[in-house]
Amino acid sequence: MTPGKETPGGRSGPDGATISPERAPILTVRGLSKSFGGTRALVDVSLDVLPGEVHGLLGENGSGKSTLIKILAGYHAPDAGEIRIRSTPVKLPLAPGQFRRLGMDFVHQDLGLIPSLTVLENLRVGDLAGRGRLYISWKRERLMARRTFQRYGLDLDPRARVAELSAVERALLAIVRAVEGMRRSSAQAHTEQGLLFLDEPTAFLPRDQVDRLFALVRQIARSNAGVVFVSHDLDEVMAITDRVTVLRNGRRVGSVRTAQTSHGELVHLIVGRELQGVEELPREPRRERPLVCVRELCGGQLQRTSFEVHEHEVLGLTGLVGAGYEEIPYLLFGARTATAGELEVDGRSLRLDSLTPSRAIAAGIGLIPADRQRDGSVGSLSTTDNLTLPVLRNYFRRLALSWSLMRRDAHRLMSAFDVRPPDPALPYAALSGGNQQKVVLAKWLQTRPRLLLLHEPTQGVDVGARQRITRLVREAAAAGTAVVCASADHEQVAALCDRVLIFTRGRLAGELAGDEVTKERITARCLMAGQG
């Protein structure tokens, strides 16, 4: 078949997939391009999403995935290209909110929730803003919201402020909002062929929630809608998608059927070269003297937890959701106040119930929080501003901050951590999600902490960068830092940690060390502990 030529039986998409008339794509994107200043975020990208299909959108950090999605949401105006939805051409740029009339909805990478408003207001924001209603019956709305959450098996208080929710709850709220929005708007557009875009929805989610999300996604696809799914976790991609499209530096490098490809082939497509396996760093033998001691830590869900971390050691903390382990980094940093406990770092003893972040920093502790949007860095300020914040004192010479030095060092750090583009003047918010994460990591690793606390350090980070971050953390450990890493991602824990503590319901339930530290063993122990 000649590409591009219409033939009676069907025609071919840009990726060679045969498209029969009854399965005409819901979404057709042709020649889409977009630059920001001199950065070419998208170059001549084409994409088809078929009815009933879960379409993976893959690529390294900064390859243009979110930009593509944001153009469809009417957030960015493209430079060139055309878009058809259910074969009807759409005028570009899309007006804000127009996507609703077209039967689309989105979970954006930053979730797009308004933290200062309530769960209910966030859930209904599109709907309330849109129509010319005379008044809103909040009581009725609350009831309906409760029912909606129940249907998705969620326990969320509609009156709670989003700022007070946990990261997991916020992600779930955004997902429910998008699914509901898509169903409602496609019903109004009299079509079952809606479109749902999920931009790294699983980055915040623990394993069991991911499984539930996948069940939901499959159900949506069965109803003949299309789902576009972005994730850096290739196992997830292999599990849920029917086809994938891979972007590299803003260009489409290929589309493949998931069933006809492999993990390795995807990595090759994404990275453009073979990725050598993570070099096995020698696991350091345990020293006599532990560098960090945590004694009788209580706080949040945790009950009297004690453990030690040795010099050069990376200690993993994991468990099922609600096990409480994810609070430990914040409690040990004073970001959240513990009710009791003691922390000893390098012979210096700190009381955990009166610990503050500034005291923790003074004691040589660094924290890399999971929520980089809220806690990591300020989006409206430049990467130089953000990177130099914890070390400003070093740049205050002869009674003035040396901006040239700050910019030079920021640039150096960004290059060392492979932040792309390594432009120190760029506002932090203009970096892609994975690159933002690298900046936060760089911000703290430059202080050479004695104890480094990590929470989901490679969340939203692409395969290549994930290896790089793993190596950077291991190097920091080799240089003498004690590292504590809380993560629900067992693969990541296995790749990073020398020893793993497993938690259930706020208590320590087990320990794996040495050769036992494998993804399978960790998952098995978590499940076992959860039942026990």
Place this chain on the structure above:
Amino acid sequence: MTMESEGTPAADGTATEVGAVDEAEGLEKTVRGRRIRAPRISTLLGQYGLLIAWAIVVLFFTLLPGTSQTFPTAGNFATILGSQAVIVILTLGLLVPLTAGDYDLSVGFTLTLAAMLVAVLNVQHHWPIVLAILVALGAGAMVGLVNGAFILFFRIDSIIVTLGTGTFAGGLVLLISGSNTISGVSANLVDWVIVNRLFGIPLEFYYGLLLCLVMWYVFELTPLGRRLLFVGRGRNVARLSGINVNRVRLGALVTSGMVSAVAGVAYAGTTGAADPTSGTQLLLPAFAAAFLGATTIAPGRFNPVGCLVAVYFLVTGITGFQLLGAQSYVQSLFYGGALVIAVALSQIARRRQALDTGG
């Protein structure tokens, strides 16, 4: 893109995301660490628009038949520069809590309180002027402390608290003055504020200029200025980076209280008297200048130099109209109108930019 937490003043005069603004700006500047093209017209307009508008206003009154005799004179420029130093000082003080993310509506009343304390102690109780000034500054610091205590300890919104303490201070003024204007403040003070001149301009002007320079230095070149900015833009990020957020916010409020008191002392020196209502009329000009100033020089940020430009832009226009013989209502028309129009214009410039860069 991060959302600002509730109640944080956005420097562009809207209560929406601050991120969008700077984002477009920063992208214009560099890509991959080097400048790729000359800054666009719209960027320049955004940055220096107010300076250009100021030049146009000056030119307008210089050429206008009705004012071409009276406006472009050395005496008039000296008046423009000298007489408005009080607003300059007041606005500069206000910038500090605004940058840290808190509104301070009490500055106008604090100014009045300080001026009145100077007048009452010096004129009625015959205290030495220096002592009276020290007490006035102390009172300003007190107002700031009370503001801080309520905002931080009880976690009340800064608008409400400062409106309350301001009104309270206004009541104190009426109490100590018996609702009268008190004149006859020490000639020493008057000399040092408005009578003595350098290059024909009253000393007062140089005090404002000096304060502006000091603030520019602190904002741009010290770690303290960085901390202030981070506290205003992202409280959580600041806290987790080891900044004592409450101390910074308290310090900002005490600073604005004390600087308002300095403005009050300058006010007493300018008029040689204190009246119980003057300060309230200065509140709007101060806010207008702060927000207008945030649209220029370093757009999207409250900045001292922009604020200086904004004050003198507004005052030049008002003086011109008054020379034309317009009544004093012109002042209100000008402050109110200029604020809204200028902010709107800078928004339009930004929106165009946002489309260009996709922000």
